[in-house]
Amino acid sequence: MIRRTALFLTIALFCCAALPAAPPDAKPLVLAFVPQENPEKLIGDVDAICAYLESELGLPVKGYVTLDHTAAIEALRNGDADVSFMGGLPYVLAHNEIGAQVVLAEVYRGSPTYRGRIFVRKDSGIKTLADLRGKSIAFADPISESGFLYPRDIFAREGLLPRDADLKSFFSTVYFAGGYQQAIQAVANGFVDAAGVSQFADLLLRPEELAEVTWIAESDLIPSHVVVARKGLDPERLAAFKRAMLKLNQPDYRHLLKHVYSPDGYVETSHQAYAPVEELARAYGLLRTDRGG
């Protein structure tokens, strides 16, 4: 059931300090932040990025930390937020439901794409995906493209687990660990036999843990996380916001990227780049087939 009322988590509502350059009656630009693994850190980040955007745009900028993706998307729908940050899968769902528009794509290691991988312990004897039959696996979150959907689809691609099949028809146990770090560490520490997460998840392992882990398969390319705007946001304001965010690619501003989930930078993108995610979401029944992308 889609909720019409935005569920803002009352962790925080931030409005950055007074703005000498801002017209006193200017309507604020409102950013909705979706918590990742660490909502408390995000609260501090909101302050920093709001301050930057205010100075760049000459407008008041407010930031919210929302309860979850749904709350952020509902805020975009209701006009309670103008902009949000999310993965490709929540974006295509938001685009499909409320016409959210993609603004920019994040860049990791020089690319706006990445992959999901299946990680195992080196000493497990597991060499192929087929070896995982009857074994346990940890994913990050069921609504995550790199933390579930794409890694899960590797098994469909290899003919081991059809898209419409119950996961338990192949795996003994399926866990959703709550985040990439928990999932990859579950493998490294021997809690589970495999993890299906982002290719970058092994960066979260301690060096001695990394030495124990390897990967045996990887997904198709995944378009990276995006900055999205609500349908109907004033084009001039959107363009100014986009310019300010692209400015973060410049050396003098790069230090601010850590306050917006720490990508390596941003590039312009289009909805078309997310067509593969949309197709996959539809194949797994996450998108209504009677709606266009």
Add this chain to the structure above:
Amino acid sequence: MKTAKSTPSPGLVAGLLIAGLMLAATGGVAHIVNEEPWHPVPAAYLRSLFYANLKPIPWHRIASEYDAPLREPGFAGKTVYELLAPAQAVAGIDHAAAIRRAIAERDRGALYDASTRAVAQLVRSHLERAAAALDRPAVARSEVLAAQRIYRAFADPYLEAAAPEVYRHLGRTWLELTSSIGSPGVLGAGATPPERQRFARASSEVLAFLRDNYEVARGDAGRGRLMPLPAAVDCGAIENDGVAGRLAVLPPGSNVNDQDPLPLLRLNFEARGHDERDLFMVAYGDMVFDSPRIFGEPARSLGIACSTCHNRSDVNRDFFIPGLSHKAGSVDVDGEYFNPRFNDQRDDPLDIPTLRGLRFTAPYGRDGRFASLRDFVRNVIVNEFGGPEPTPLVLDALVAYLLEFDWLPSPYLLPDGRLNDRAPEAARRGEALFNKPFPGLGGRACATCHVPSANFIDRQVHDVGSGDPSAPGARDSFFDTPTLINVKYTAPYFHDGSLETLRDVVEWFDDKHRLQLTPQEVDDLTAYLEAVGEAEEPYEVFDDENTPFALAWAELSTFLSTLDTLIPARDATHALLLLDTVGPDLRLDASAAQDRSVIPKVYEIADAVAAIRAAIAAGDWPAAAARYENYKSLAELYGPSLR
């Protein structure tokens, strides 16, 4: 969060190892892999136990952990006592009062019991709230993840070391919890309902474990080091049964990664165009400088080496261990932690000094107590860090390497220490002041001690008033005159790092010694110090070719080249020290590889190094020689691609 983030680098080997062991959040990586920082409650708890294991116990630090306003985003302004408040509802215990009482009575056993119970019951309170919120999966998820973050105080590496099977079982139980709370999906898509029975089963298991192991009074009796181990585990036995090294853990907030940016290393033989591989003693000494294995526990298991504090011959301004450092870039190396037998019972962290130009800067030690560099180095190894008596070769090689440390070229200094014509005008005005006698200095000038023509030192100790006598009437606040070359990059200043900037130093002397400088003169003297302290290239510049891992590989492969001498000499002692240092470091450094596709190659090389070690350990020198040739083939084949 990048990590580590923190820039991996050579000598960085230690930094990387420690990054893992200290459980501290490090650097930043792409947003899909943000590393979780410590929750303030377990962080304060673990730091407090760490402090309680020091002698004398810094009770003021423990009190501060609980009652000082937090600065972490999301908790700013609150105290740990306030964050513990929800735990009171679990069993009606006023945890804050109990911890306050333990601190007031200076009772470490009571502190352990009260704080351990508080943390456990805070986990419990979050799980209870999650159970009550199962109809709202997003809320339940938030509560479970909060509980898990706090539970981290007990899990890794303590429970893992003490009871590995229990650790893994509970690891899976937490996965049951996160998996059974269901998912809110996105706009209803992908929503899954909670599995209440599965959640209840897993939750009750975790809660029973907490109740039986961390919510019980244990007191101080019979325990040495306070560690968050389950009650069923005999802490004394754990410390003595071979896992002590795995429990050598630094508290949250520690940073023993290399300094970022990494100081540039200038070695005299390199400047003269020689290859380190042709200088056996220097290359072996370079390895020793990077080897934690010359030290005792806990430094050895923590991966702490000479290079950890003295990055690339300079300082590590980022180095910080709560309880041992009073500010970043300082450490107390003669306290309880690294070698109890050498505990001087003083809480007196010192600013880490640069080692550049070391062959010209005797005497050694901040108070100049060692005339001999060799004696100083032995004291560091044996006394400060509890290592075994070093062999003559280890000491001689280390000294040989240290003597190669050069200052970085200055853009403004002439060979006789005067400023050249390129120096800024203000600095040149400052030069005159620097050489001017002041009544407040007893008719001496700054240059009287910092002799420009003698590398800005006089090789003496002086009491300039920067320290206090340790006892009434004691004449022991004398400190070695530090050089000013490259000083711009070694902040903070003074033996205790009490002054942050060179301007602070000028103002301190002006105030303390009544120099009566005008504001313009303060500016000029500061400009002079900055000019004298300038360096043309202060930091290592990384690019696509000179990556941190490439630098590490160049260093480790140079170390291994000493096998050209050690294997023919059948010197097992020193070959094993080398291989025990390099082998593990290679594997650990692999995680710093920019091109992650090379990691398997690094592991293959590490396996080849391990094979050499096995042959030498078995006394099979022909096999060692053959395996060394195999390693060299691999190094030649893969080396150029290792970035």
